[in-house]
Amino acid sequence: MARNETNKTAASPLRVAAISVTLTLLLAGGGAYFLGYLGPRDGHNPEPAAETATGGGERKIAYWRAPMNPTEIYDKPGKSAMGMDLVPVYEDEVGSTNAGGEAERKIAYWRAPMNPTEIYDKPGKSAMGMDLVPVYEDELVGGVAVSVDPVTQQNMGIRTALAKQEPLVFTIRTYGHITSDETRTTQINTKTNGWIEKLYIDFTGKFVDEGEPLYEIYSPELLAAQEEYLVAYQNMQRLTGRDNQGLLASARRRLQNFDIAPGEIDVIEKSGKVRKTLLVRSPFSGFVIQRNIEEGGYVKAGTMLFRISDLSRIWVEAHIYEYEFSWVAEGQAAEMTLPYQPGKVFSGRVSYVYPYLQPKTRDVVVRLEFENPDLALKPDMYVDVRIKSSSGRQGLVIPSEAVIRSGARNVVFVTRPSNKFTPRDVTLGLPVDGGKIQILTGLAAGETVVTSGQFLLDSESKLKEAVQKMLEAKREKIQEAEEIEEDFFEDMEEEDDFFRDLEEE
Structure with a gap:
């Protein structure tokens, strides 16, 4: 019994020592593993990877980066800001902007010496007969x-x-607005002072046919012209002579110059009486788009009374930008659609391109012509326009x-x-x-x-370019430091020669 107690007492220090050694080894190994000195020799262990990469002489490490952030770059192995092992990036993965050490330069295409936009895929002559120049x-x-x-x-x-x-086919898409055809628009002006006794066109927008009554006017000048005509006509009836015929023709032309229709003059001849008012008829068929008189009003000679337009053909003023100007020419086909009639396309043509820009909008106005037989197109409508143009090249x-x-x-x-x-x-x-x-x-x-x-x-290209610039700057600094060190040792050698010469003397 006493012997067993003695053995236990002797074994206790040995057991304590063994446990202490084991714990020490475990702690040292864990610390070494955490610091990167131990572990599998693969890409996760930066130092062995560096040795493998540099020892073989095949791939060189350009820099080290964080696994989770490619912009976090280091020049030597270690830990990232997140505590992870840095990953090596090799020079062949980064690439190089210096093509001097690579194979011979490759030609991308050939161009004309005098025109860089004249491009060819093989050598030859340009349009001017000159040898093409290679572009690498x-x-x-x-x-x-x-x-x-x-x-x-x-x-x-x-x-x-x-x-x-x-x-090169380019379709210009723009907007425009409808206007009346100026070549089919006329104004009705009075050529004498007078009063409007009766007005037949009582509202704007009314359609009138050629020869339809517009208004009746009372004018003292017209009364005098009628009396002159009747006197000449009666003298012609009593005495037929060349002079009387000339006076009658002159009096008739005077009434016609006041826009009195030939039918109205014939009525004066048949009645033989001067009429208080004379009827003025429309010389043109179309819609009254402007009216400036009222019944009973007084008008002066030269006053515009009506503006009449034929809307069976209309104009569209489309607006294009300056860079589109060279694509548009007279005679080109044009298409137009209306917002309130989706799916319906109107076909027309370019009739004129104005030679100046609009001062406020800085665009060019192009005039288009469209037929309008059913009068669906009305002035001042906004429309969508497409002009399909081709430069022919x-x-x-x-x-x-x-x-x-x-x-x-x-x-x-x-x-x-x-x-x-x-x-x-x-x-x-x-x-x-x-x-x-x-x-x-x-x-x-x-x-x-x-x-x-x-x-x-x-x-990715910009990131690599930034990394390359950083590496080039670092290489330049290293090269400068090496040059300074070489200069220092060269100066030391010169000083040694100086002292050696002194000793020899």
Whole structure:
């Protein structure tokens, strides 16, 4: 019994020591694992990855970034702001803007020396007979190329389209308002002073036929002209002679100059009496669009009494912008629709393009002509106009949605081999039908551009470009430091030579 108690007492210090060593090892191993000194040697352990990447001499690490934030960049391995291991980014993943160390330069397209918008896909002669000039891809690059694997492309919804040479057809869509045809509009003016005894056109908008009565006027001048005519007519009846015939014709012309119809003059001849009022008839068929007299009112010579317009054909004044001016010419077909008659299309033509701009709206007015047999088109109506125009030439076009417009530049992404996408600066021309736009410079026919998902590519390209600029600045600083160090040692060597010369002396 005493022996057992003695053994237990001796074993207790050994057991305590063993437990202490075990706990110490566990704590040291956990701390080392937490600090990154232990663990699996894969991409999650930054230092071994760095050794693997640099030791093999195949892939070089450009920088380190946080796993959850690609903009959080470091120049050496460690922990991110969230406490996660940094991930290495290799130089072949970043790419380089320096094309000097790569293969020979690739030609994107050929252009005329005197006209950069004259583009060809192979060498030859320009329209002026000059040798075409090559345009290289590195001259057109507007950023850093981006590599995207096919699976990611599908997830991003990337779609592409070809740049093609097509006829430049442009449909101008604008607004306009209907006006009366000025060539079918007339004014009725009085040529003598007088009083309106009777008015036959009692409201504006009434339709009158040619020869229909307008008003009866009393005028002392007309009375005198009637008496003169009757005297000449009676003298002609009593004595037939050449002089009397001339006086009668002169008196008749005077009444006609006062807009008295020949029928009214014949009535005066038959009655042989002077009429107090004379009837004025309409010389034109149309609608009364303006009336400036009332029955019983006094009018002076030269006063406009009526304005009559034939609305069987009307004008439309459409407004276009300055950049659309070159697309419009007289004789082009035009279509018009009315908001209150959806689906009904009226066909007409461009009759005139005004040679000046409107000072307030800064646009150009184009006059269109439309037939209006059923009088459905009325003056001052607002209408929607489409003018389909063609310049008669071809141009390079791409879908308009492919262009990223930042305000300062216009960029498209061009597909390259090995699942790469390169940004290009392009010069835009005029928009054409089918949701497309003309490209003046920056692309060649047959190249493929990205039409969907290009904004994601643009953000990735800008991020890589920013990283490259940061790395280039860091390399420049390192190079400057190395140059300073080399200069320092060169100066030290010169001083050693100086003291050595002194010792020899």
